[in-house]
Amino acid sequence: MSENKHIVISKFGDTSVLEIQSKPIPEPAANEVLIRVAFSGVNPIDVKTRAGLGWAAAQNKDNLPWTLGYDIAGEVIQCGANSERFPIGQQVAGFIGFPLEGGGYSQYITVNEAQLSAIPESVTLEAAAAIPLAGQTAIQAINQANVEEGERVLILAGAGGVGHIAVQVAIAKKAEVYTTCGEDNLDFIAGLGAHAINYHFSPVSERLSDVDVLIDLVGGDAALDALKCLKDEARVVTVPTLTAETICERATKLGFRATGMLVSPSTELLDALLYMIGIGMLKVEIESIFPMHQAAEAHAQIETGHTRGKIVLDMK
Numbered sequence: 001m002s003e004n005k006h007i008v009i010s011k012f013g014d015t016s017v018l019e020i021q022s023k024p025i026p027e028p029a030a031n032e033v034l035i036r037v038a039f040s041g042v043n044p045i046d047v048k049t050r051a052g053l054g055w056a057a058a059q060n061k062d063n064l065p066w067t068l069g070y071d072i073a074g075e076v077i078q079c080g081a082n083s084e085r086f087p088i089g090q091q092v093a094g095f096i097g098f099p100l101e102g103g104g105y106s107q108y109i110t111v112n113e114a115q116l117s118a119i120p121e122s123v124t125l126e127a128a129a130a131i132p133l134a135g136q137t138a139i140q141a142i143n144q145a146n147v148e149e150g151e152r153v154l155i156l157a158g159a160g161g162v163g164h165i166a167v168q169v170a171i172a173k174k175a176e177v178y179t180t181c182g183e184d185n186l187d188f189i190a191g192l193g194a195h196a197i198n199y200h201f202s203p204v205s206e207r208l209s210d211v212d213v214l215i216d217l218v219g220g221d222a223a224l225d226a227l228k229c230l231k232d233e234a235r236v237v238t239v240p241t242l243t244a245e246t247i248c249e250r251a252t253k254l255g256f257r258a259t260g261m262l263v264s265p266s267t268e269l270l271d272a273l274l275y276m277i278g279i280g281m282l283k284v285e286i287e288s289i290f291p292m293h294q295a296a297e298a299h300a301q302i303e304t305g306h307t308r309g310k311i312v313l314d315m316k
């Protein structure tokens with residue numbers, strides 16, 4: 001073991017505030033394991049927090065420098081005195097430190113063993129790092145909306161990190177799935193088995209009606225327009241927190257059952273996601289892998305708003 005580099009922010013701002021700092025390698029407490037992180041997933045919440053936006057930034061403003069990141073995949077290299085779930089050498093993934101602690105953009109991290117899932121041999125470390133936050137958000141949104149067989153489901157932004165998993169989960173529930181995307185993603189969405197609607201061509205409300213469930217991953221005007229596609233008593237789950245109140249208020253006035261959501265880490269769900277990936281039931285799209293010294297480029301890619309699937313950082 002040598003250095004333990006972290007990607008931290010000492011102040012909020014543009015991508016230039018991301019810096020690499022070295023810290024001592026931590027010792028695992030009794031119920032923890034020490035993980036050598038191979039890949040860390042990058043999520044829009046990391047980018048928003050870095051910029052000083054949203055709840056996690058407000059909570060952490062007096063806690064800087066702060067190590068970003070919630071998604072990790074790596075190898076157990078040391079076990080705490082009472083930790084017995086994983087042998088040394090086991091590959092594990094986790095959705096950790098959410099929302100206040102973070103810490104995922106680290107080369108070495110100690111984590112309570114209860115927050116980790118074993119990675120099946122057939123799943124790559126890259127895919128395991130990409131899936132925790134986005135995959136759990138996708139499943140929890142579909143569950144919160146009670147999507148049922150045969151229902152017509154509209155997912156806004158089906159090509160994104162959460163969206164491409166939500167599309168596959170809704171299809172697995174035998175729903176009829178429609179999703180919005182740009183021209184470059186039409187074939188990608190068709191390959192996942194959903195009907196793709198190019199939102200640049202015309203608003204989705206001019207192309208679709210009688211929708212039972214709206215899963216909104218875009219928010220703002222796109223979500224308000226999509227409400228026009230819904231049938232009476234449709235259900236709406238709006239995932240971006242910044243506009244959730246506005247969307248829920250409008251949807252409720254129109255007679256729909258609308259809720260926002262905040263993803264809640266669940267080891268059982270991560271186990272299920274990794275299992276599904278392992279048997280080929282779920283595909284994880286990774287647009288790019290950036291080395292850790294290019295974290296700024298990784299954040300800039302997310303900020304385009306047009307990432308297909310996920311971005312991960314190579315922490316080795």
Ligand SMILES: NC(=O)c1ccc[n+]([C@@H]2O[C@H](COP(=O)([O-])OP(=O)(O)OC[C@H]3O[C@@H](n4cnc5c(N)ncnc54)[C@H](OP(=O)(O)O)[C@@H]3O)[C@@H](O)[C@H]2O)c1
Nearest residue numbers: 044137157159160161162181182185240261262263306307
């Ligand atoms: N509340 C929670 O607990 C929670 C959890 C996770 C995520 N979130 C939020 O949910 C949102 C989605 O997260 P994510 O990780 O999936 O983001 P993401 O991966 O960055 O989403 C990128 C995708 O959005 C699509 N897109 C952009 N503008 C669009 C539009 N107007 N209509 C349709 N698609 C559009 C892009 O497709 P094209 O290139 O084809 O346009 C791209 O594939 C973010 O706001 C995130 O912060 C909230």
